[in-house]
Amino acid sequence: MREKREILVVGGGTAGWLTAAYLARFFEGRITVTLLESPDIGIIGVGEGAFPTIRSTLKFLGIDETRFIREASATFKQGIRFNDWLHAPSPDGTRHQYLHPFEAPFYTEGGSLVPYWLLQDADSRPPFAAAMTIQNRVAEARRAPKRPGEGDYAGPLNYAYHFDAARLAQVIEARAVELGVRHLRGLLTGVDLAADGSIAGIRTDAHGTLEADLYIDCSGFRAELIGKALGVPFKSVKHQLFTDRALACKIPYDRPDTPIESFTIATAHEAGWTWDIGLEGARGIGCVYSSAHIGDDRAAEILRRYIGHDDYTARIIPFEPGYRERQWVGNCVAVGLSGGFLEPLESTGVVLIEAAVGMIAELFPHSGPADAPAARFNRLIAARYENIINFLKLHYCLSRRPEPFWRDNADPASIPEPLQELLRQWRHRPPSRFDFLLDLESFAFFNYQYILYGMEFPTDLSASRGDFPNVEAAEKLFARIRNFSEQATQDLPSHRALIREINQGASRGA
Numbered sequence: 001m002r003e004k005r006e007i008l009v010v011g012g013g014t015a016g017w018l019t020a021a022y023l024a025r026f027f028e029g030r031i032t033v034t035l036l037e038s039p040d041i042g043i044i045g046v047g048e049g050a051f052p053t054i055r056s057t058l059k060f061l062g063i064d065e066t067r068f069i070r071e072a073s074a075t076f077k078q079g080i081r082f083n084d085w086l087h088a089p090s091p092d093g094t095r096h097q098y099l100h101p102f103e104a105p106f107y108t109e110g111g112s113l114v115p116y117w118l119l120q121d122a123d124s125r126p127p128f129a130a131a132m133t134i135q136n137r138v139a140e141a142r143r144a145p146k147r148p149g150e151g152d153y154a155g156p157l158n159y160a161y162h163f164d165a166a167r168l169a170q171v172i173e174a175r176a177v178e179l180g181v182r183h184l185r186g187l188l189t190g191v192d193l194a195a196d197g198s199i200a201g202i203r204t205d206a207h208g209t210l211e212a213d214l215y216i217d218c219s220g221f222r223a224e225l226i227g228k229a230l231g232v233p234f235k236s237v238k239h240q241l242f243t244d245r246a247l248a249c250k251i252p253y254d255r256p257d258t259p260i261e262s263f264t265i266a267t268a269h270e271a272g273w274t275w276d277i278g279l280e281g282a283r284g285i286g287c288v289y290s291s292a293h294i295g296d297d298r299a300a301e302i303l304r305r306y307i308g309h310d311d312y313t314a315r316i317i318p319f320e321p322g323y324r325e326r327q328w329v330g331n332c333v334a335v336g337l338s339g340g341f342l343e344p345l346e347s348t349g350v351v352l353i354e355a356a357v358g359m360i361a362e363l364f365p366h367s368g369p370a371d372a373p374a375a376r377f378n379r380l381i382a383a384r385y386e387n388i389i390n391f392l393k394l395h396y397c398l399s400r401r402p403e404p405f406w407r408d409n410a411d412p413a414s415i416p417e418p419l420q421e422l423l424r425q426w427r428h429r430p431p432s433r434f435d436f437l438l439d440l441e442s443f444a445f446f447n448y449q450y451i452l453y454g455m456e457f458p459t460d461l462s463a464s465r466g467d468f469p470n471v472e473a474a475e476k477l478f479a480r481i482r483n484f485s486e487q488a489t490q491d492l493p494s495h496r497a498l499i500r501e502i503n504q505g506a507s508r509g510a
């Protein structure tokens with residue numbers, strides 16, 4: 001009997017280090033955490049966009065924001081701008097675009113402004129995000145979400161980050177080691193199973209056999225424990241989310257003072273979309289596509305056309321959209337890509353890692369059988385995946401683009417039934433917080449509102465106009481949002497200037 005329970009994390013990518021650091025911090029020495037990683041295999045090293053939850057995670061780990069921004073080459077992210085998702089660009093160059101900002105729509109005690117926006121004239125009202133939050137104007141003006149010197153992880157507007165994926169893992173690794181995580185470099189060469197099918201030990205090339213009470217599989221797409229050793233099935237959702245390949249590259253800025261966008265630009269193309277992410281020294285650009293609709297050569301051509309030249313090297317990354325319905329089996333839990341992956345449109349990779357590790361920490365069996373929380377964990381994580389699938393699908397199924405990829409996405413046979421049911425209701429009322437169970441969600445009702453109304457979804461309240469009599473008060477509030485937007489745009493520094501200031505502090509030793 002071991003004095004303390006022991007956790008062995010296999011894998012040193014973002015999932016492995018985040019899991020190890022979080023558990024070390026959460027248990028403060030009451031549990032031993034060891035991490036094994038193979039330096040030869042390396043990490044996937046993609047994934048440059050985060051979600052605002054990362055701020056509380058980094059704060060909880062005790063990593064200060066300035067250090068994080070400097071060491072992970074991070075910039076601020078205030079949301080995602082979607083170009084050409086509703087229509088392809090027209091021959092005269094006009095394009096449809098909308099922002100999904102992180103800031104919730106303005107809300108007063110008197111209620112929501114959403115019905116009043118819906119009741120305005122559709123041809124003349126401002127876009128939904130521009131009407132509902134000051135963040136739209138601030139982000140479009142390339143302003144930062146906070147001022148220099150504002151507290152760590154705080155600011156007037158909600159935000160996340162763009163970052164260099166490889167460096168993020170390194171920043172968290174350094175903190176994990178400070179928090180007492182034992183770091184072993186070596187290759188997992190085999191897994192011994194006990195008579196009951198649980199893991200008895202892990203064989204390694206450099207450290208003999210390692211034993212633990214709980215094994216956390218963070219070995220990425222290789223899924224060494226949950227997949228190869230335990231044979232837990234993978235549920236593909238390719239029939240709902242079609243993209244399954246990405247081409248990724250980095251493009252340097254033309255000049256060191258080129259403005260940096262503080263939102264991801266997601267531009268739709270004939271069979272998927274491209275990401276464009278403003279990092280400190282370069283743009284991370286990628287083309288996500290469905291191999292059932294276009295080949296690699298066509299995707300490379302789309303990427304080349306987007307970038308405007310071919311002076312770069314792109315990496316091809318195949319992936320299968322889906323997840324394992326059972327991620328905690330016996331004394332093994334999968335976290336990160338070994339558990340599943342849904343395409344990167346809304347940057348949910350790290351969000352799912354945070355959700356899993358938060359649950360492992362809270363549900364951890366301090367004594368008794370290691371699989372006691374398994375059934376609950378599996379139900380909760382599967383529901384979270386399914387809800388993210390719905391949210392991602394929403395972006396695609398409302399498109400009016402004519403290409404086969406987009407028509408297939410609008411085919412009801414490819415739309416999960418729970419989403420179809422919500423869409424039927426949302427024809428007559430906007431999404432509400434009661435549509436969602438918070439503990440199972442990564443996205444709130446207002447995230448759905450931004451996508452629905454950015455994509456011109458018709459919620460028709462005209463028959464119940466009389467239920468919304470406070471039109472004058474609503475108009476005053478819309479005007480206040482417009483004025484605040486202008487004021488905030490004047491007050492906040494440019495995004496590039498703030499990033500420069502944070503990084504120059506490093507060279508001054510501040």
Ligand code: FAD
Pocket residue numbers: 010011012013014015016036037038039040041042043044045046047048049050165186187188189218219220221222224246317319335336337338344347348349350351
């Ligand atoms: P990996 O980074 O692959 O790490 C696996 C680790 O396991 C490595 O250390 C490896 O050495 C180790 N390992 C494997 N086998 C062995 C063995 N036999 N012995 C010892 N060690 C072993 N997420 C986001 O949040 N935002 C995004 O914008 C985003 N974009 C993405 C874009 C693409 C195209 C893809 C594919 C993913 C994206 N993701 C994104 C997801 C994100 O990349 C992952 O969630 C994140 O990097 C975690 O990966 P991981 O740690 O599970 O796996």
